[in-house]
Amino acid sequence: MTDQYQALYHSFRWLVPPAFNIAQACCHRWADSSLDARRIALYIEDEAGNREVWTYARLAETANQLANGLVRMGVGRGDRVAVALGQRPETVVAHIAIHSVGAVVLPLSPLFGPDALEQRLRDSEARVAIVDDSSCANLLAAADRCPAVRQIIGIDVKDEHILPWRSLLARQLPHFRPANTRASDPAILLYTSGTTGAPKGALLPHAVLIGNLPGFVASQDWFPQPGDVFWSPADWAWTGGLMDALLPSLYFGTPIVGARGRFTPERAFEILERYRVTNTFLFPTALKMMMKAVPEPRAQYRLALRSIMSAGESVGEAVFNWCRDALGITPNEMFGQTEMNYLIGNSGQKWPARAGSMGRAYPGHQVAVLDELGQPVKTGEVGEIALNRHDIHGHPDPILFLGYWRNEPATQAKFSGDWCRTGDLASIDADGYFWYAGRADDVFKTSGYRVGPGEIENCLIDHPAVANAAVVPKPDAERGNVVKAYVVLTPDYAQRDPAELTELLQAHVRTRLAPYQYPKDIEYLDALPMTATGKVQRRVLRLREQGRAGLPAGLPPLTTSTPT
Missing domain, CATH: 3.40.50.12780 (ANL, N-terminal domain)
Incomplete structure (x- = not known):
C-alpha cells in the first residue's frame, strides 16, 4: 500500500x-x-x-x-x-x-x-x-x-x-x-x-x-x-x-x-x-x-x-x-482521553x-512527547504525550475540552503553556509512530532499569495459559522494586500446578524480553480489577503491593485463584 x-x-x-x-x-x-x-x-x-x-x-x-x-x-x-x-x-x-x-x-x-x-x-x-x-x-x-x-x-x-x-x-x-x-x-x-x-x-x-x-x-x-x-x-x-x-x-x-x-x-x-x-x-x-x-x-x-x-x-x-x-x-x-479524544492512531x-504502536497523530491534531520542563524530547526518548491548543496551521483544535467543571486549579494543572498533558508516556520514532510506555504513574524502576508494564503484559498474554495479565512493582529492599505479575489463567491451564506454571511463564518472558523484565513473582487471580471502561486498574494492584510491604496503602483482599 x-x-x-x-x-x-x-x-x-x-x-x-x-x-x-x-x-x-x-x-x-x-x-x-x-x-x-x-x-x-x-x-x-x-x-x-x-x-x-x-x-x-x-x-x-x-x-x-x-x-x-x-x-x-x-x-x-x-x-x-x-x-x-x-x-x-x-x-x-x-x-x-x-x-x-x-x-x-x-x-x-x-x-x-x-x-x-x-x-x-x-x-x-x-x-x-x-x-x-x-x-x-x-x-x-x-x-x-x-x-x-x-x-x-x-x-x-x-x-x-x-x-x-x-x-x-x-x-x-x-x-x-x-x-x-x-x-x-x-x-x-x-x-x-x-x-x-x-x-x-x-x-x-x-x-x-x-x-x-x-x-x-x-x-x-x-x-x-x-x-x-x-x-x-x-x-x-x-x-x-x-x-x-x-x-x-x-x-x-x-x-x-x-x-x-x-x-x-x-x-x-x-x-x-x-x-x-x-x-x-x-x-x-x-x-x-x-x-x-x-x-x-x-x-x-x-x-x-x-x-x-x-x-x-x-x-x-x-x-x-x-x-x-x-x-x-x-x-x-x-489513543485519546475524555478531555481530548482521538489524538493518535492508525x-x-x-x-x-x-504492531505494538499507537499509530500516528491524526490529521488536525498537533501532538508531541514532552519532558518534565514541557519541551519536546528527542526521537526514541520517552516523555509525556501532549496536545497543542492549535493545529499545525495555527487554528484552534476543536477536540479539546472546555475545562474541568468548577475546578480551575485542575484545569490549569493540565496544561503547560499551550500544551495539554495526558499523563501517558510514549516515545516517537523517526516515522512519527508513537510507542506507548504506560501511565506516568504506572512506570517504575527495578535495579535502576525503567520498566513499563505494557510490553511484559503483552508477552504474557501471548502464552496460551494466560487470559489476562497486569504488571506492577513489588517493593524490594535490594532492588527498589521487582516485577510482579497478576495473571488470570485460561480454563485449559486453571488446574495446573502453580509452581510449574510460574516457571513456565517466567521462562516465556525471559526468552523474549530483557532479563530485568521477567516477573520475579506471579500471583493468580480469577479476575483483574477493571474500570467500567475496560481498563485494568493497575493502581489497585500497585497499592496492594505497597500495603503488603508495610507501606500505608493496603486494600481489601482480591479473589485469588489457586491452580491445583
Whole structure:
C-alpha cells in the first residue's frame, strides 16, 4: 500500500461553523429530509432477544416530545440533565432532546453505585435525572442527598417518586424548535474514570464532535461506506461508547446496534453476524476474550467486518496477529482521553499499521512527547504525550475540552503553556509512530532499569495459559522494586500446578524480553480489577503491593485463584 499519511496530515483544515448543535447534526437534519427520514438509526436488542428498529424520523419525533417535557420542567440552556441508561433507544432520545434544549448531558453508567452517582450529581448540580429499572434504586438512594435534583424520569419503573417516561411523552407535542447553540457552547459533562484520583467533570463543547471525526473516519478505514453498520459493546455513558461509536455513527446517518446485557465473546460474534456489522470498536480486553474463546471465528460465523478500532490499552502483538490472521483485519489502535479524544492512531487503508504502536497523530491534531520542563524530547526518548491548543496551521483544535467543571486549579494543572498533558508516556520514532510506555504513574524502576508494564503484559498474554495479565512493582529492599505479575489463567491451564506454571511463564518472558523484565513473582487471580471502561486498574494492584510491604496503602483482599 502507498503511505498517504504526510499528504493527509499536512493538507487537513478544520471547518467549524460558529453555530453547531449535536442534536441537529446527528438527528434532525436527517429526519427533516424526506429522503433520509426513513433511514435506520438504531438496531436495538436486549439480553432476552427482544429487538427494535428505530428510524431517524421516529428518533426525532420522540426526542421532540421529551424536549418539550424538559422545557415544561424548567430545564434551559446550560442546565445539567443526568442520563443513567444503558444501550437502549431512550438513551439516544435523551441525548438528542437535551442538546435540542441547549442543556448539558451528564452521562452516568447504570453500573454506578449510590456513592458514585451522588458524587457526580452533587458536583454537577444536575436538575433532572433519567433512569430505568437497572439504575433506579441506586439513583434514588443518591438523589436523597442531592438537593439540586428536582425530577426523576423513569423508564419501566413503578415508583411514586418517579415520573413515568411514557406518561411524560404522551402529553407533549412531537414538534420542537431546537436551540441555536454556538459550537463553543457546553454540551456534555463527562466525568473521568477516577483511576488516578477523584473523578473530575470534563466539560465538552458541541464542537468536540467535529474534533472527533477525523480520527473516527480514519480508525474505521474511511467510514462511512455503503452498507456500513456499527456496533460496540462500549457503554454509551463513557467517551468510548459515546464519542467513538454512537454520535459519530449518527452524524454520518448510519445505523448503530445497541445491545443491552452482559458482554460475552459468543454473544459478540452473534451480534456481529446477525446485524452484518462492518465496523466496530472493541477494547483490547474484549478482543483478548474473543481470541481465547473462539480462536478461528470465520469457521463458525459469517462475518461482514471490514474494520476494527481498539483503544484503552495496548492491543499487543498476539491480539494484533489474531485479528489479522483469524479475522482478516488489521486492527487500528487509537489513543485519546475524555478531555481530548482521538489524538493518535492508525488507519490501515491510508498508512501502514505497526504492531505494538499507537499509530500516528491524526490529521488536525498537533501532538508531541514532552519532558518534565514541557519541551519536546528527542526521537526514541520517552516523555509525556501532549496536545497543542492549535493545529499545525495555527487554528484552534476543536477536540479539546472546555475545562474541568468548577475546578480551575485542575484545569490549569493540565496544561503547560499551550500544551495539554495526558499523563501517558510514549516515545516517537523517526516515522512519527508513537510507542506507548504506560501511565506516568504506572512506570517504575527495578535495579535502576525503567520498566513499563505494557510490553511484559503483552508477552504474557501471548502464552496460551494466560487470559489476562497486569504488571506492577513489588517493593524490594535490594532492588527498589521487582516485577510482579497478576495473571488470570485460561480454563485449559486453571488446574495446573502453580509452581510449574510460574516457571513456565517466567521462562516465556525471559526468552523474549530483557532479563530485568521477567516477573520475579506471579500471583493468580480469577479476575483483574477493571474500570467500567475496560481498563485494568493497575493502581489497585500497585497499592496492594505497597500495603503488603508495610507501606500505608493496603486494600481489601482480591479473589485469588489457586491452580491445583
